[in-house]
Structures are given as C-alpha cells and as structure tokens.
Amino acid sequence: MQALPIFINITNRLCVVVGGGDVAMRKVNTLLKANAAVTLISPEISSDLLGLVNVKKINYSATCYLSATQLQGACLVIAATDDHVVNMAVSNDAKHLNIPVNVVDSPSLCTFTMASIVDRSPIVIAISSEGNAPVLARYIRTKIETMLPAGYGRIAHIAGEFRDKVKAKFTTTQQRRIFWEGVLQGPIVERILSGQEAAAKLDLEDALSAAPTQHQGEVYLVGGGPGDPDLLTFRALRLMQQCDVCVYDKLVSPEVMELVRRDAELIYVGKARDQHTLPQEEINELLASLALQGKRVLRLKGGDPFIFGRGGEEIETLMQRGVPFQVVPGITAANGVSTYAGIPLTHRDYAQACLFITGHLKNGSLDLDWVAMSRPRQTVVVYMGLVGLAEICRQLIQHGVAPSMPVAVIEQGTTQRQRVVTGTLQDLTEKVVTTQLKAPCLIIVGEVVRLREKLNWFEPLKG
Ligand code: SAH
Numbered sequence: 001m002q003a004l005p006i007f008i009n010i011t012n013r014l015c016v017v018v019g020g021g022d023v024a025m026r027k028v029n030t031l032l033k034a035n036a037a038v039t040l041i042s043p044e045i046s047s048d049l050l051g052l053v054n055v056k057k058i059n060y061s062a063t064c065y066l067s068a069t070q071l072q073g074a075c076l077v078i079a080a081t082d083d084h085v086v087n088m089a090v091s092n093d094a095k096h097l098n099i100p101v102n103v104v105d106s107p108s109l110c111t112f113t114m115a116s117i118v119d120r121s122p123i124v125i126a127i128s129s130e131g132n133a134p135v136l137a138r139y140i141r142t143k144i145e146t147m148l149p150a151g152y153g154r155i156a157h158i159a160g161e162f163r164d165k166v167k168a169k170f171t172t173t174q175q176r177r178i179f180w181e182g183v184l185q186g187p188i189v190e191r192i193l194s195g196q197e198a199a200a201k202l203d204l205e206d207a208l209s210a211a212p213t214q215h216q217g218e219v220y221l222v223g224g225g226p227g228d229p230d231l232l233t234f235r236a237l238r239l240m241q242q243c244d245v246c247v248y249d250k251l252v253s254p255e256v257m258e259l260v261r262r263d264a265e266l267i268y269v270g271k272a273r274d275q276h277t278l279p280q281e282e283i284n285e286l287l288a289s290l291a292l293q294g295k296r297v298l299r300l301k302g303g304d305p306f307i308f309g310r311g312g313e314e315i316e317t318l319m320q321r322g323v324p325f326q327v328v329p330g331i332t333a334a335n336g337v338s339t340y341a342g343i344p345l346t347h348r349d350y351a352q353a354c355l356f357i358t359g360h361l362k363n364g365s366l367d368l369d370w371v372a373m374s375r376p377r378q379t380v381v382v383y384m385g386l387v388g389l390a391e392i393c394r395q396l397i398q399h400g401v402a403p404s405m406p407v408a409v410i411e412q413g414t415t416q417r418q419r420v421v422t423g424t425l426q427d428l429t430e431k432v433v434t435t436q437l438k439a440p441c442l443i444i445v446g447e448v449v450r451l452r453e454k455l456n457w458f459e460p461l462k463g
Contacts, residue, residue, distance in 0.1 A: 002130045003113065011035040014073050018065045018090050019080035020045030023104050027078045028058060030114065030179050039074075041065050042081070068093035076112075079103040107131035110141045116141040122160070151193040155184075156191060162204055171214060174244055174295070178215050183207060195304070204331070217276040217291035219318055221311050223304040223330015227253035227415035231280055232329045236356040239328065243298035245290055248281070251302025251440060255373055256377040260298065280310055284317035291323040304332040308383050332356075337413025337442045340457035341420050343449055345379050350447035359385025359443065361390055366391050374399035379446035386441040390429040396445065397425050406449035418460040422449060 010306075015031050017024050020042030028049065031038050038058040040049060045060065053060040061070070065086050071077050077099050079090035080120050084106075090247045091109035094101035103109035116125030116137040125144060129137040160179065170176045183189070183204065191200035193243070220239040225231040237259060240246070245265040248257065260266070267286070270277025278286070305311030305327060318325045334356050340344050345354045353375075357368060359382040373380050375395055385392055397403050403426040411419040423431045425445070 003128065005115065005126055005128065006020055007124065007126070008075070012037050013075045014039060015076045015078070016041060016071055016074040017078045017080060018086065019044065019078075019104075020049055021080070021082070022046060022048075024078075024080040025049055027104070027114070028052065028104075030117070031078075033119070040231075041070055041438055044046050066088055068097060071097055071099060074099050077101045079109070088404075105130065112160055118144045120148055120150065120156070122152065122156045123148075123152050144145060149193050154197065155189060155192050158197065158201060158204070161201075162358070165208060165367055168213070169208060175213065175215060178296075179208070179211050182211070206404075214323065215294050217294045217296060219287050219297045219299055219315075219323055219325040220328065221299045221302060221305045221307070221315060221325060222301065222328040223332075224248075224252045224256045224302055225301050225331040226303055226333045226340075226413055227255065227334070228334035229253070229255045229259055231336055231414060232256065233328060233330070236330065239326075240264050240298055240300065243295060244295040246298040246300055247287060247290070248300040249302055252300050253302075253412075255415065256300075260300070264298070278349045280313060284314050286324050287314055288321040291318070291325075292321065292403070301330070302333070303336075304330045306335075307332040307356065333383060333440070333442050335412050338381070338444055340414040340418060340458045341408060341410045341444070342452045342454075342458065343444055344451060344455070345381065345444075345448060347448050347451065350451075351379040352375055355380045357382045357385075358389045359383065361388050366395070368392075368395070370399045370436075373445075374401045379444060379448050382443040382445070384439075385443045386432075386437065389432060389443065392443065392445075393425040393429055400449075401425060401445075405445060406447065408444045408449045408452065409437055409441050410444070411439075411441045413442060416461040418458070420452070422452060427460075 010031065013036060015036040016039050018041045020040065024040065025046060025048050028038055028040065039061060040058055041061045041063060043062060043064050054362055071094055076190065077090060077094040079087040079101065081087055087103045087106060087109060091101050091103050095111060100112040101110060102112050102114055113128060113131055115128045127137045128363065129143050156278045166176055166179060170179060174327040188200050188203045188207065189204060193214055207237055220243065222236045222239055223322065224236065240260045243264050245267060246260045247267045247269055250270055268277065269283050282287055287297055287299055298315060301309045301311065303309060311327065313370060315327065334345065355373060355378060357373065359366065382392060403424060405425045406422065407425055407428045408420055408422045409432050419435065419437065421431050421435050421437060
C-alpha cells in the first residue's frame with residue numbers, strides 16, 4: 001500500500017480548486033457532496049460552474065493563479081487546469097504550505113489522490129488504484145455499485161439510531177458484534193430495503209430485548225483448501241469473516257489468511273514437520289476452552305479437515321466438552337493440486353481407482369501397504385511424502401511397479417508459487433533434490449501423470 005486511505009471531514013472547511021473547465025466541475029461536485037466551502041480560482045469558467053457561483057454554492061475568484069497566498073487557509077487544494085506550469089506552481093506552493101494537493105492526471109504532483117467512490121452515505125466505499133489504473137478502479141466501483149442495494153445507507157442510519165441502546169444492553173464489543181451480525185443476516189434488513197422502516201424498527205426493538213446477553217461459543221472447523229483462495233467454499237468464507245478468533249496451521253496459504261476477519265485474534269499452532277508448535281491434544285483443548293469463553297472459533301486448516309487433517313480428533317474433544325461445532329469441507333490437496341497440475345486422477349484408459357496415502361515417517365520409517373499401492377490401473381497420491389520420496393519409489397519398484405512409471409511432485413500446488421517436477425520412479429528423487437522442492441509437496445504416481453503434457457493449463461506467475 002503506497003498511500004493510506006482516510007476519510008477527512010471537510011464540512012464548511014475551505015477547499016481551493018484551480019481551474020474552470022469540466023474536470024474542475026467534477027472535482028467541485030465531489031467536494032460539495034462532502035459539504036466543503038469551495039473557492040474556485042480561474043480567469044474563465046464553464047457555464048455549469050457559473051451556475052454554481054450564481055446560486056452561491058461556491059465562491060469564485062475570477063483571476064489567474066498567481067501566488068501561494070491564494071491557497072492560504074485551505075485544507076485541501078486541487079489543480080485542474082490544462083496548463084502544466086500552473087498545475088506545477090499550485091502543487092509546489094501547496095506542498096510548501098503543507099496543504100494536501102491533488103493535480104488531476106499528474107500523480108507525481110499529488111500528495112493525495114481522489115478515490116473512486118461508492119456512496120451509500122453514511123456508508124462510503126473508496127477505491128484507489130494508487131494512480132496505476134483509474135479505469136480499473138472505476139470498473140470495480142461499478143461492480144460494487146451493482147452489489148450494494150441503494151438502501152444500505154438507510155440500514156446504517158437505523159443502526160446509528162440504535163447504537164446507544166445496543167451499547168447499553170451488551171457490555172462487550174464481541175456481544176454487540178454478534179447481535180448486529182444476526183440482525184444484518186436476517187429479515188430486518190429486507191424490511192428496511194423494501195422501505196418498511198417503521199416496522200423494521202419495531203422488529204429491531206423486539207430482537208434487542210429478546211437477545212441473550214451471554215452468547216454460547218462455537219467452533220467452525222473449516223477446510224481452507226490447498227492455497228488458491230478462489231477454491232474456498234461460500235460457507236468457509238462466511239465463517240472466516242465472522243469469527244472472533246482464528247486458530248490456524250502452517251499449511252493455510254497467506255492468500256487464504258488474508259480473507260479472515262481483519263480484527264479476529266490469530267493464533268498460530270504451527271505444525272511444521274517434526275516441530276509441532278502445539279501438541280495436538282493441546283490444540284484440541286485450546287479450541288474447547290476458547291469456545292467455552294463464548295468465542296466463535298475458526299479452526300482453519302489446509303485442504304479438507306477430515307483428510308489427513310486430524311479434524312476428527314479435534315471435534316471429538318469438542319463433543320466431550322459439549323461445545324457446538326460445524327465442519328466445512330475444503331478441497332483436499334489431491335483434488336486441487338492434481339487439477340492445477342493438469343493431471344486427472346482417474347482416466348478411463350489408465351486408472352480406475354485412486355488411493356490417498358500418508359507418507360509421513362513414523363520413527364524414521366514408512367509402514368505402508370506396498371502391495372495395495374503397487375496394483376496396476378490406479379493412481380496413488382501421497383501426502384506428506386517429500387522426506388520419504390526415495391523410499392517410496394524404491395519400495396514401489398521392489399513390489400513390481402515398472403521403474404518407468406511416471407511420477408509428479410507438486411510444490412505449493414494451486415498457488416502462484418506452484419512448481420511441478422515430473423519423472424519416473426527411477427529418476428524422480430534426484431530431480432527433486434536438484435530443484436530443491438520444499439514442503440508442502442504432493443506426490444502423484446501413475447500413468448495419468450503423462451496426461452500433464454497435453455492437459456497442463458495453469459500457469460503460475462512464479463512458476
Ligand atoms: N488436510 C490437508 C492435508 C494435510 S497433510 C488436505 O486435505 O489437503 C499435509 C500435506 O498435504 C502436505 O505435506 C502435502 O503433501 C499436502 N498438501 C497440502 N496442500 C498442498 C499444496 N498446496 N501443494 C502440495 N501439497 C499440498
């Protein structure tokens with residue numbers, strides 16, 4: 001972020017606009033919407049601007065811009081002339097006087113830029129591309145405009161009217177937020193949007209008096225998918241945005257973490273290989289105790305919580321403690337990562353079955369069903385198998401799989417950092433060492449790996 005978005009109160013404060021054409025007119029209109037006291041400086045002005053002068057909406061100084069004294073006392077300055085020399089002079093003088101200045105279409109002369117605005121006052125959304133792509137910012141604005149019904153401003157006004165009452169009833173901000181979230185997801189909002197404000201206010205009174213002052217906590221066991229945030233489910237996203245605290249693993253991608261409610265408390269419980277930051281039993285206890293404090297706890301996991309995710313153990317403890325919970329499936333690595341690597345896990349000609357295996361070493365060795373893994377016409381997907389890769393390849397060959405059987409190892413699949421190394425049972429280990437792949441990596445063994453040559457579709461930025 002190169003600039004800090006803030007909202008400045010300019011009601012009745014002097015804002016100086018230099019320039020008298022259409023661009024100046026647009027800027028003046030925006031300033032007037034925010035109730036500024038606008039003074040316009042320009043030897044000539046358009047008829048639209050003259051109209052505003054005549055009805056005394058703005059002050060007009062019918063002169064050229066000559067010196068910094070014309071900017072004295074302003075809280076904002078905008079230069080919107082087509083004369084670069086004048087624009088530059090205004091910019092320099094304003095900077096000298098420490099007044100924030102905007103020069104239209106000259107980012108280098110600005111100390112502030114004007115955002116694209118979605119106005120549902122008192123809800124206001126400002127969008128900026130930091131000067132890089134104003135057209136894109138306007139496009140995004142149009143999208144948001146269509147998403148937000150015009151009545152959202154009325155909802156905010158009514159919420160404002162109830163603010164003190166709600167504050168009086170609930171002592172903590174957490175309780176207040178839970179109350180408001182319940183209201184915002186319920187029928188009261190529809191009433192307001194359909195114009196039945198009086199009825200909506202009565203409903204709100206009822207909801208307020210009926211609301212319990214103590215909320216029961218809950219745990220959301222959510223699968224965050226393999227990395228690409230677009231692969232989250234709607235439910236995952238909704239719960240991620242309403243939690244009070246988020247307990248997360250190393251496997252959850254930074255892009256997915258970005259979507260967790262900004263002011264939720266974040267608790268990292270690690271789990272890099274062999275250095276568990278918190279033992280599983282303590283994680284189970286932590287979840288239960290947070291929920292028993294009345295918090296809405298997001299237990300966010302990579303992939304799917306029930307596939308090599310120990311989700312079952314976590315909810316077992318919650319069951320025992322009587323803590324309510326819900327589980328949201330996620331796209332598991334085998335599914336998401338194979339897709340983004342262009343490798344279908346089954347195929348009529350090559351594989352009629354697919355095995356998901358954990359390659360996690362126990363006491364330094366692998367105790368797997370090698371016979372089942374070596375059967376023909378199937379695909380074997382190995383989670384947590386990077387460290388044991390050489391052993392896996394060796395054992396499969398020993399159990400009768402052809403040394404030329406194709407294998408892929410995919411690092412950080414579905415993300416913009418995805419890397420894929422393909423080879424055979426015989427030569428893959430060496431390739432993986434040379435490319436220095438690091439966890440998380442998924443191993444796919446089977447004829448289907450060959451299809452990647454034809455079907456590879458995903459091009460990560462840093463691949
Ligand atoms: N519950 C998770 C799996 C947890 S086990 C799921 O359903 O996906 C952790 C293993 O998952 C990693 O060692 C790796 O083998 C695999 N994995 C998870 N995300 C991955 C990714 N983006 N790319 C490659 N492998 C991944």
